[in-house]
Amino acid sequence: MQFTAPQFKDNAARALADPQLQKALTNVEKGFIGKRAAAVAALPEFDALRDKGREIKNHTLAHLDLYLQAYERKVTESGGHVHWAESAEDARRLVLDICQRVGAKTVTKGKSMITEEINLNDFLFEHAIEPVETDLGEYIIQLRGEHPSHIIAPAVHLNKEQVEEDFRRVHTHLDPERDLTAPETLLSEARQVLRKRYFQADVGITGANFLIAETGTSVIVTNEGNGDLTQSLPKVHIVVASIEKLVPTLEDCSQILRLLARSATGQDISVYTTFSTGPRRTEDPDGPEEYHVILLDNGRTAMLGSEFQDMLRCIRCGACMNHCPVYHAVGGHAYGSVYPGPMGAVLTPSLFGVDISGHLPNASTFCGRCESVCPMHIPLPKMMRHWREREFEKHLNPATARYGLGVFAFIAKRPRLYRMATAIGARLLNLIGGSKGRITTLPFASGWTSIRDLPAPEAQTFTQQWAARQKQGA
């Protein structure tokens, strides 16, 4: 995808002015929040599970090298292959090599944010291999030439009418008079079209929600079953996953699974939870002949041991963006990066550099709702602040902001000067506010007054008035 995080402000302005998008975004607030709350309320041990989940992931990250080796050994034992990719380029190349070796023309894909992160689809197209997204949301946005605006609901920025329009535009072999008004008709049409693609595909590519070291298993959760068809019908299954997906044991995976769907969609568990261990064995009725896992680093080992390590606990449930007022206002595309919302605001600078993604950790009110719903207790606002610190250290924030901050700090550290400045400020603003008690425009404060009035102060500050009263009383 095109990286437009530096243009966040323009992206946001466009998003705010887009009535279709604004309508679609109300579904995020209406849909996810209540369902998650109900699922959490129905599970008394939810908070205990969160603590347990954090503990499992922290332990895994502390011994990640060992668990990765153990995992590789198990995958190999079961007849699969593990490939190590340090960069996005390495991962793309590894996928292409496998596809070309087996002469693949078409690959089906289950939903995978990692393949979005490494921009795999464009790369495959360039090499004459057609990737076909099979998750309904992903399929829709692929038709539109877009990228996911949400990590679990990739097409949440669209309305039903837009999808109908796209289907009519692309599915030209179907009756133009067909009725597509009900959402189910769109679903069944996508199913019908995709069904053929599953059988044509030479390679199936999925992501992984978990990789289990104990058994060498990759795990995906879906609600449509598309992942199962993607990975079991073609002769080759490639899993593209990042290294922090590791968990030590099946039991650990089960514990975190209990958090995942509840946090994401408010389901107790996703409709399909699929465990894959190696290629088809002789006694299996079906399955791929080859099973490959491409393990992507792409900046993650650099996060280990840094103040951003906690971010590697993320299980990609999307709860943070579902509860984020900024995400609700502008949607996922405005962030201009593969990962939107609060988790993206922390992860994007780690993966792509804070010099070009500085807006993301700044565009937060620090309301803390993301952290309060994160199933893995990731301190998202704190880590966004760490990025702001890095920016400040490297002088990456705008000169005007630095200057303003410098003046503020200079005065605030000198109480006498501060008293004088605030006394003058109070008097002045009080005069401007006049009898209405508010100010509608103010030079140098257009950031405030473009949106709202500025309440005017009384003519004297609190400390002035307090000191005067103390004197009278004495």
Added chain:
Amino acid sequence: MSQAQNRPKVGLFATCLVDLFRPSVGFSSAKLIEEAGCDVHVPIAQTCCGQPAYNSGDTKDTRDLARQVIEQFEGFDYVVAPSGSCSAMLKKHYPDLFKGDPLWEERCRRFADKVFELVSFLADVRGMSQVKARLDKSVTYHDSCSGLRELGIAKQPRQLLATVEGLELKEMAGSDVCCGFGGTFCVKYPDISGKIVSKKTATIAESGADILLAGDMGCLMNMAGKLKREGSTIEVRHVAEVLAGMTDGRPIAGSGK
């Protein structure tokens, strides 16, 4: 200001926004703290808790300001602020700033233990369960984010408001949703802040209340400014003003359209 021996000494950290924009909140706070059996002191050299610098990534200036606040206030039995975000800054974030500092870590921890947000101090520390105030109006209460999520303030203001004679509480939908203020966020990203606060003012209006209350001046100024820009007649006040029965003065951003 009685100086009885057993009355705890409370340092009132007024906050820079109360000091500059809303002195009546300072006086309301002082009245309430006295009613809770404490003596109130206002160190006149106080300035700002440092949040603007802290949230802009400027840790050096933040530490300088934090040391200044600690030096001014560590001598009191309690430090009380009529703001969830400033209290959380003093109580939760200052200790983070001095982790591993041989001179300041312990000193800061002792200071932070004494810091409380006003309403939480009245209800949780002083056990106040009743206020002496009357207001024949309906109010709706917005939970400011820091107070709610960092300090667990939600039921205390509602319990005390319920004891104000004549007052009716009309809850708004999503009272725990951010108002879009976010400190420097509201001027760095005015369009987004504007979108968030306009959703907030819509739910405030839907509540049907006469008055909007909250415990943080930043949020209150944001919501009041937006309500007035939209021509709303809903009055806006800090919760301390109502609890102290000091609602004669002009509401935040004035009254009327």
